[in-house]
Amino acid sequence: MKNIYWLEQTAKDLATDIDWLSASEAADLERLRFAKRRADWLLGRWTAKLAVAFYLNLPVDIQSLANVEIRAATSGAPEVYLSSRPAPVSISLSHCAGTALCAVAAADTNLGCDLELAEARSSAFVTDYFTAEEQSVIARAPTAEQPLLITVLWSAKESALKAMHTGLRLDTRSVRVSLSNPADGTNKSDKQSQDIREPDPVIARDEWIPLQVRSTAGQVLYGWWQHDGPIVRTVVADSRIAPPISLACGSPATSSYSTADNAALRSCCSLAKVT
Ligand SMILES: CC(C)(COP(=O)(O)OP(=O)(O)OC[C@H]1O[C@@H](n2cnc3c(N)ncnc32)[C@H](O)[C@@H]1OP(=O)(O)O)[C@@H](O)C(=O)NCCC(=O)NCCS
Numbered sequence: 001m002k003n004i005y006w007l008e009q010t011a012k013d014l015a016t017d018i019d020w021l022s023a024s025e026a027a028d029l030e031r032l033r034f035a036k037r038r039a040d041w042l043l044g045r046w047t048a049k050l051a052v053a054f055y056l057n058l059p060v061d062i063q064s065l066a067n068v069e070i071r072a073a074t075s076g077a078p079e080v081y082l083s084s085r086p087a088p089v090s091i092s093l094s095h096c097a098g099t100a101l102c103a104v105a106a107a108d109t110n111l112g113c114d115l116e117l118a119e120a121r122s123s124a125f126v127t128d129y130f131t132a133e134e135q136s137v138i139a140r141a142p143t144a145e146q147p148l149l150i151t152v153l154w155s156a157k158e159s160a161l162k163a164m165h166t167g168l169r170l171d172t173r174s175v176r177v178s179l180s181n182p183a184d185g186t187n188k189s190d191k192q193s194q195d196i197r198e199p200d201p202v203i204a205r206d207e208w209i210p211l212q213v214r215s216t217a218g219q220v221l222y223g224w225w226q227h228d229g230p231i232v233r234t235v236v237a238d239s240r241i242a243p244p245i246s247l248a249c250g251s252p253a254t255s256s257y258s259t260a261d262n263a264a265l266r267s268c269c270s271l272a273k274v275t
Helices: 023-031 035-055 062-067 123-129 132-140 143-163 259-269
Strands: 005-010 068-072 078-082 089-096 099-106 111-117 175-179 209-215 220-228 231-237
Touching: 005 035, 023 035, 023 068, 035 062, 035 068, 035 078, 035 089, 035 099, 062 068, 078 089, 089 143, 099 111, 099 231, 111 143, 123 132, 123 143, 132 143, 132 175, 143 175, 143 209, 143 220, 143 231, 209 231
Parallel strands: 089 111
Antiparallel strands: 005 099, 068 078, 089 099, 111 231, 175 209, 209 220, 220 231
């Protein structure tokens, strides 16, 4: 079972200058024309660099963060370089409503993460993007719980498609999401669609619940979902993973990161255990 770590940052956490970008990242930013895309991209890079620095036990001063470079592969998937060399990590990124989420794991893990706001979606959205089994689970859920259920299923699809590095180039109906019983994170049989259950309305805030994704090509992916008010988070990987571990044990002050700050963060995040 592999460990996955996650970090979230909001616009207020972002350093005011951009010295923590590498020269090529600053050039990438320059090419982005729309303010919202620039803001999302910048916050995503900031969150990813911090997550990688915490995970790899690196200092978090501005120069060190500039040496952690997040590049987009041809697919659009983020890849990490340290001083221009591939870093021994795998990451995934998502942005939603002024917040960015980064999941980080060892390099041999293909992972995807996604952040969504639970909101009502049209019936056309459900019929267009969900499999027949998923539509049937949604139809059986109490009306009040459907927005959360639809959001979790949708977010898990996005995470799975990111873990597969295709993104939405693949039909969202080519991956089927099952929400497992919280007490049962084990692999399910082919009968798993019968085991799908609606989210429990008394699920504790911040509790991670297991899920599973099966592609029409037969690939099985493993993940977790969590909701915190209207915010839904999902993390999916191509192998079994333990419940994601938060790196946000102390939200550091913005533009004044120092190695000492990082040492304090590291000790409270127990990152010394990560190799
Ligand atoms: C990946 C995708 C599902 C993300 O959807 P979204 O809900 O709009 O956005 P999110 O904020 O959750 O995630 C965006 C992040 O996903 C990551 N991403 C993009 N494409 C990805 C892919 N193929 N595989 C894995 N991750 C990908 C990127 O890190 C991106 O953030 P960044 O561009 O700031 O680095 C969607 O953008 C997609 O399918 N993209 C590929 C198809 C496409 O149109 N590509 C355009 C040219 S690359």
